[in-house]
Amino acid sequence: MLVKVYGSAVIGVEATTITVEVNIDKGIGYHLVxxxxxxxxxxxxxxxxxxxxxGYKFPGKKITINMAPADLRKEGSAYDLALAVGIMAASGQMESARLSEFVIMGELSLDGSLNPVKGALPIAIQAKKDGFKGFILPSQNGKEAxxxxxxNVYALSNIKEVINLLKGENRIAPLCVDIKREFYEKTNSEDLDFADVKGQETIKRCMEIAAAGGHNIILIGPPGSGKTMLAKRLPTILPPMSLTEAMETTKIHSxxxxxxxxxxxxxSRPFRSPHHTISDVALVGGGTYPQPGEISLSHNGVLxxxxxPEFKRSVLEVMRQPLEDREVTISRARFTITYPSSFMLVASMNPSPGGFFIDKDQVSSATVMEAQRYLSKISGPLLDRIDLHIELQPVPFEKLSGKRSGEKSKQIxxxxxxxxxxQSERYSSKNHIHYNAQMSVKQIRKYCRLDKTSQQLLKHAMQHLNLSARAYDRILKVxxxxxxxAKSxxxxxEHIAEAIQYRSLDREGWLG
Known part of the structure; x- marks a missing residue:
């Protein structure tokens, strides 16, 4: 007897419906193709x-299973449930009339319970597109789907519940989640706050600019000046994710x-902070069976x-193209996968190996050669792609010990x-542009027109700081x-002047 059961394969962040054809005939053997x-x-x-x-039987006959399309590689244990249901139906232990209505996915334990699977959200999206009425999956993935x-999503705990549902013996209501209400209730819950940061008011202003325009930023300062503390609080001043952004981000993590x-x-917007020993594949994605990397897991959030400078140079260089295109394409001999990677890059570094700026009055300060050698670990093209370069100084004792709290994240x-x-109004007619950092050269020329005074100021800065064409565009965006x-x-x-001063690493002699 031949029956067909439907599953799904996840490729990149999209799913493809898989037809599991199970045929049981006379003889002995188990053939899976x-x-x-x-x-x-x-x-x-x-x-x-x-x-x-x-309590069921595994038929001792010749079982032939084909997973179509046969030229697409299938991976993982998530097909266990679909295969088991197909075997049950083909051996006559259950009716097969309702199988065409469902996509069925789940990993089986030996006791018959269901273990969670990866990619439940993209599978559910594709199941709806393909016209399936329901999706049967493990209970742990229920809310996600x-x-x-x-x-109709049926989140079940074991194979007995699945078979009873398909037989019609168990009337289980589909899982209902009021996702819009739940989403808007939880989007504003944050544990961290900019009010915790003492001093560094100028740097907070820079972080506000970065958040408002989606700009990349690098913080340069000695140990203990607050670089990590500020970076971790950046997501608290970013706008809450829209439902569309939340769906995009959830798909990747799923x-x-x-x-x-x-x-x-x-x-909440993702905040990813990989260790400096990370490999280039772990950062941008890839592997034998390609998976999203940290830059895609940071999509719509902060990396x-x-x-x-402690990251391997090869690791940093692979970020150049994703920073520009806001997506990363991984090519293999048989297929090509594109992952979205529209993230804000926040980097931090000490000004020298010892951690301090050049200061003749301090014994612990660095020499010019040490500082330049340390900075040279980061390539010029990568620094060009970072819009804001900010120097931090240690917070004085008076501000650290003061009782006055800073401005809250909510206000910023x-x-x-x-x-x-x-910005949303300005770019409403553009599908892929939502904030200033995403502007192309064409949009920069259209929306960043300067008066004569501003042009002269920028020309002077370009000549004296020896800025690149990319740095010129970054200054205009900022x-x-x-x-x-300023609602202007x-x-x-004054806007151009402020943007120019945020290009510290382009200034000759900035180290001391």
């Missing part, structure tokens, strides 16, 4: 144990299995690289959101953001 990997080939042992321990409206089972969507976020709303924060339609000379 359709480019399955080792985990799927081992499924017969898990399925046999799960069925027997749940229930985010998709218009699809693919790598990094979602909390108690929540359907990611409510924080602490102690930037309100100003940032006003500036972002201005000045546009500063004018948006035009870019004024």
């Amino acid at each position: 359709g480019l399955p990997d080792s985990a799927i080939k081992e499924s017969s042992y898990r399925i046999s144990g799960a069925l027997k321990n749940s 229930a985010v998709v409206e218009g699809l 693919v790598v299995g990094k979602l909390n089972g108690n929540t359907g969507l990611m409510y 924080f690289l602490d102690e930037l 976020r309100e100003r940032v959101m006003v500036a972002r709303n201005i 000045s546009r953001t500063i004018s948006d924060l 339609d035009d870019i004024l000379p």
Whole structure:
């Protein structure tokens, strides 16, 4: 008897429906075809144990299973449940009439219970597109899949519940999640606050500009000056994610299995902080079976690289293209995958190996050669792609010990959101541009027009600081953001002047 069951394969952050064809005939043997990997080939042992321990029979006949399309490689143990249901239906132990209505995914334990799978959200989205009525999956992935409206999601605990549901013996209601209410209730809950940071008011202003325009930023200062503390609080002043952004971000984290089972969507912007020993594949994504890297896991959020010069140069150089294109393409002989990677890069570094600026009056200060050698670990093209270069000095004792608290993240976020709303209106006709840092050269020429005084000021800076064409564009983008924060339609000379002073690493002799 031949039956068809439907599963799904996740490729990149998108899913493709897989047809599992199960045929049982006279003879003995278990034949699994359709480019399955080792985990799927081992499924017969898990399925046999799960069925027997749940009170069902594993047929001792010739079982042939084809996973179509046969030229697409299938990976992982998530097909166990679909294969088991197909075997049950083909052996006549259950009816197969309702199988065409569902996508079925889940990993089986030997006792018949279901273990969570990766990529439940993109699978649910594709199931709805393909016209399936329901999605049967493990209970741990229920909320994640229930985010998709218009699809009945059945989050079950074991194979017995699945078979009873398909037989019609158990009337289980589909999982319902009011995702919009839950999303808007939880988007504003933050544990960190800029009010915790003593002093550094100038740096907070820079962080506000970076958040308002989505600009990349590098913080340069000695140990204990607050670089990490400020970076960790940057997400608290970014605008809350929209439902669309939350879906995009959740899909990526779903693919790598990094979602909390108690929540359907990611409510806060991601903040990723990889260690400096990370490999280039772990950062941008890839591997034998490509997976998203840290830059894609930071999509719509912040990627924080602490102690930037300590990262391997090859690791940093692979970020050049994703920083410009806001996506990363991984090519293999048989396929090409593109992952979104629209993130804010926040980097920090000490000014020298010893951690201090050049200061003739301090014994512990660095020499010019030491500082230049340390800075040369970061390439010029990468620094060019960072809009704001900020120097930090240690916070004096008077401010550290003072009782006066700084401005709260909520107040800063309100100003940032006003500036972002201005940008949203400006780029409303552009599909892929939402804030100033995403502007192309064409948009820069259109929206960053300067008066004569501003042009002269920028020309003087270009000549004296020996800035590149990319740095020129960065200054215009930052000045546009500063004018948006000031609610000004035009870019004024003071906006250009402030943007120029945030290019510390372009200034000759900035080390001392």
